Each structure stands twice: as structure tokens, then as C-alpha cells.
Amino acid sequence: MIKRIWHGWTTHANADRYEALLKEEIFPGIEAKQVPGYRSIQLLRREHADEVEFITLMAFDSLRHQGVRG
Template sequence: MIGRLWSGRTQPANADGYEAFLRDDLLPQVAALEGSRGAYVMRRDTPDGVEFVTLTLFESLAAVQRFAGEDAEVAVIEPRAEELLDSYDPRARHFEVVVEP
């Protein structure tokens, strides 16, 4: 299994909207993809705003590429996310999952 780790930052006024976008729109679409194994979304307040870290899980790198494209490390930023985020990682990092719950 592959874990795809990515983060983005937003202002407090946009944080609830971004969280709702992830929960209600983006992650259900990702869950429907062949090879998707779920996702975790983590949120924390920082002095500069609110940071979100997403960990999406896929059965293989090929499944990640079905989501992200041939260059699997490129961030996938939907237009609604672009409106809500102040900054984000331009690239995701991928890890082989070696221990899981």
C-alpha cells in the first residue's frame, strides 16, 4: 500500500469551508477510484493560519497515477481548493506503508 502525503494552508475564515470541501466533495471522488484505500485529513491551527495534512492511501503507485497522473508527485489542486487555500505543497510525497492499524 502507498501513502500519499500532502499539505496546504488557509486562513481561519476559510478552514471550515476547505474541510467541508475535502469531506463532502473531493474525498468521496477519490474513494470511488479503483485502488483507493481511504484517507485521513489532519488539521491544526498555526500562528499563520490553519494547516491541513492529507494522507490518502492507494493499493499501488499505478493507483496513485490514476488519481494524480503520470508524474504522481504533482499536487492535485481542484479549482475550489485553489480558492480556499493560501499556499500548498506543489508536490506530494509517497511512502510504502509498512505498519498499519
């Protein structure tokens, strides 16, 4: 299994809207593409003093299935 990690940051004022956008629009859009080998996507949220960090973890069966060529 391969995991792809993505990081994003926003202000505290925008964090709830950012999370909603990811969960309600971005993630369903990714899942709707039915990419072969796609397994799942997870969202982590971490509060910092001056910003909010979001981390997504996408799971694929192999590198071949996530678009990485090698």
C-alpha cells in the same frame, strides 16, 4: 501499501469552510472514481498562529495504483 501526502493552507476565517469542502465534495469525488488499489483518505488539521494547515493522506495498494509510473 503506499501513502500519498498533500498539504494545503488557509486562513483561520476560511478553515471550517475549507474542511467542509474537502469532506463533503472533494473526498466523495475521489472515492466515486473507484480508482483500483485505492484504500482510504484521511484528513489532518493543524492550527498555526497565522494560518491553518490541512494534510491529506491517501492510501493505495501500490505505486502502480496511484498513477505513478516507474
